[in-house]
Amino acid sequence: MNDVIDPTMKKVFKHEFIALDKYQLISQDLNLSEDELRKNYQMLLESYRLLLQNTTKITAIGDINQKKLFEAFEELERQKAILYQSSILDYLTQVYNRSHIMQIFDDAFAQNKRYQHIFSSILLDIDDFKVINDTYGHLTGDLVIKETARQITSQLRETDSFGRYGGEEFLIVLPNTNAAEAMQVAEKIRTTVAETTIGEQNLRVTISLGVSDTLIDPSKSQDEMLHKVDLALYKAKENGKNCTVTYTP
């Protein structure tokens, strides 16, 4: 039985193993007198009492430390989740940050190239945001960005991904959606934002949107595709703002 025990354990529990060896010697030599047997028996009894006591104690301490270890592990997992969230979210709006929405855009682009899964993108921008900032200050500007992001989120479908692309500019990726369908989503967003009043001053803002999909725009790169939807947004601004324009080649 001893052979299967890890040598490290034998070193750690050396006193206990000495007691075990003694027991084996005594049990082999039964030519002892009654007194000697009694004496040995009592000695063994005491060794085993101590051994049992120590084992109980060590097990109890082991359990406490195991609990501590698991708690530390759970805390680590909690912190990891918090860290992950803060690495993908925009601090002000709590929607995806630029790097994460770009990651989603890149993934959708790769899926389209590999499996021809169609997707649309909407690039939108708050109209005359500089005027809001200059008139009411940066705090109000931040509030407008935050509230606009909230209104946009409320109009998205579950599968759509939405992120802050720049200062007052946002990008939406709509998988398995063509430009006509994306246009409907964009218009719902536009009207919702236009109807919302923001803050104590009851501010109203409008947004301009550019829409494109992978059928009308077979771009070879992500940058090229973003440029095309940006052109559509630019046209919406040119058309007098507060409107949506679909990219045409």
Place this chain on the structure above:
Amino acid sequence: MNNLIINAGKDTLSISCDAAAGIIDMQGISYPQDAADFFNPVFDWLENYINEVAASVTLNLHIDYLNTSSTKCLFDFIDRLEDYYKQGNTVQVNWYHEAHDEDIKETGLEFQEDMELPFVVLPYTKNSSV
């Protein structure tokens, strides 16, 4: 008699044994592959101290984590101090736990329960002690 200094490893305690002061400090976490090997020099140092210096011993413990074999080694180490105490020597064991760390406090109390020597369990705040 020489002092013994063992720097903390990835999975081992930092230990310092001061022969002139009779103070042994142990700090940190302990889950080495071979706990007996790790603790052996400390047992040897204590035996030499008991034989050569034979003065009082204070053991200060700031433990954050112990695996089972380390628990057993520490148990044996305090057992040896208990023998020394029972021979009429002055021995003091101070088990420190961070104020909010109930698990380490409880571990200290488990050790304390079985030992027949002066053994106190005390809270401390990191950075202000040690």
